Amino acid sequence: MLSIGILQVAAQPVQVGLYQDHLVRAAVVYCSAGSYQLVTDGTVVSRLVPGDILYLTFEEGQVKLLDAYRDFGYVSHLELQAVSLDAVFRVRPIDPELESRKYDDDLVVKAEDRYMNLINQVDIDKYLAGVVESEAGSNAEPEFYKAQSILCRTFALKNLDRHLNEGFSLCDGTHCQSYKGKNDLNPGILEAVQETTGKIVADFNFKLIDAAYHSNSGGQTQRASDVWLRDVAYLQSVVDPYSLHQGNAKWSDTISFNDWKAYLIANGMKSVSKLPEEIIYVEQMRRKKYFILDKDSIRMTKIREDWGFRSSFFDMFPEGDSILVWGKGYGHGIGMSQEGAMKMARDGFSDQDILHFYFHEIRLMDFRDLPASSLPQAKFKF
Numbered sequence: 001m002l003s004i005g006i007l008q009v010a011a012q013p014v015q016v017g018l019y020q021d022h023l024v025r026a027a028v029v030y031c032s033a034g035s036y037q038l039v040t041d042g043t044v045v046s047r048l049v050p051g052d053i054l055y056l057t058f059e060e061g062q063v064k065l066l067d068a069y070r071d072f073g074y075v076s077h078l079e080l081q082a083v084s085l086d087a088v089f090r091v092r093p094i095d096p097e098l099e100s101r102k103y104d105d106d107l108v109v110k111a112e113d114r115y116m117n118l119i120n121q122v123d124i125d126k127y128l129a130g131v132v133e134s135e136a137g138s139n140a141e142p143e144f145y146k147a148q149s150i151l152c153r154t155f156a157l158k159n160l161d162r163h164l165n166e167g168f169s170l171c172d173g174t175h176c177q178s179y180k181g182k183n184d185l186n187p188g189i190l191e192a193v194q195e196t197t198g199k200i201v202a203d204f205n206f207k208l209i210d211a212a213y214h215s216n217s218g219g220q221t222q223r224a225s226d227v228w229l230r231d232v233a234y235l236q237s238v239v240d241p242y243s244l245h246q247g248n249a250k251w252s253d254t255i256s257f258n259d260w261k262a263y264l265i266a267n268g269m270k271s272v273s274k275l276p277e278e279i280i281y282v283e284q285m286r287r288k289k290y291f292i293l294d295k296d297s298i299r300m301t302k303i304r305e306d307w308g309f310r311s312s313f314f315d316m317f318p319e320g321d322s323i324l325v326w327g328k329g330y331g332h333g334i335g336m337s338q339e340g341a342m343k344m345a346r347d348g349f350s351d352q353d354i355l356h357f358y359f360h361e362i363r364l365m366d367f368r369d370l371p372a373s374s375l376p377q378a379k380f381k382f
């Protein structure tokens with residue numbers, strides 16, 4: 001087993017588990033650019049150039065491996081190791097059938113008990129460029145991408161040990177950060193990531209922050225303690241005019257008056273039937289932590305979750321037998337509003353201005369200047 005200390009991460013690749021919401025049992029792998037050597041159970045068996053294809057099938061605890069001409073038999077571990085810096089491969093899972101995706105750098109495949117573990121071993125900045133494109137789209141300003149890159153890097157480094165038991169560091173789903181393959185649509189994203197290389201956000205105690213972000217704050221961000229039940233000094237509520245008038249600034253819904261009443265009673269608000277009707281509606285000029293009725297309360301975030309609303313920042317108005325719900329923002333509302341940050345970048349603010357606007361009392365610094373105790377001591381099994 002090889003242990004890799006975190007301080008080497010900038011020079012080391014990060015291991016990302018692919019298609020982790022599924023158990024992949026068969027896949028086709030294409031060499032899309034550059035060249036690769038194919039290594040099975042520690043031995044180089046072939047070289048791949050663009051157009052070459054590998055067929056992988058999981059059978060009884062092993063991976064059956066074929067290319068267009070040869071049958072390599074059964075292996076338990078294979079790697080596509082990039083021999084050139086521009087190497088790109090593409091994976092198309094066949095069982096189950098899933099979206100085909102392109103990735104930079106290396107592919108590692110390990111036979112597990114019931115499926116093949118597909119792992120992308122990739123330069124951390126290339127990985128971050130893929131994450132930023134997945135999480136923020138491809139049409140924003142460079143300063144926004146820089147701010148988003150710094151947050152995504154902070155999140156990745158803070159969570160490097162999340163999946164170590166599964167043989168990689170981070171998964172490609174929303175559990176970690178969404179990563180749908182390489183940055184492909186806008187080369188400016190990789191440039192922004194590389195311009196900020198090594199940069200992270202730390203708190204005043206030199207700890208990596210919880211790098212929270214969401215789509216749109218609705219005009220005011222949410223204090224973390226209103227959602228997470230613990231106070232976080234750098235995640236306070238900020239009045240955010242930049243998020244107004246953006247794509248996800250508003251939403252609306254209609255619910256039944258009787259369903260709402262039944263919901264309140266089911267959640268312990270016994271006095272609902274005795275109270276005047278006008279007070280059982282929600283009103284939030286500013287974000288509230290609780291909806292309070294008489295002596296009872298329900299957290300706004302619980303109402304959002306139970307009703308599937310886009311945010312917990314909404315008002316309610318009666319309309320006949322129904323209730324109109326007018327909401328603001330999209331997402332949990334904590335930390336950086338992506339649409340607000342995009343507007344700030346369009347207005348000429350820098351990545352630093354954006355991060356200092358959404359986070360209180362933070363330090364923007366290089367992670368290599370953090371004390372070792374502030375970083376997870378990641379160990380990889382390869």
Ligand SMILES: [Zn+2]
Nearest residue numbers: 170171175176
């Ligand atoms: Zn994960």
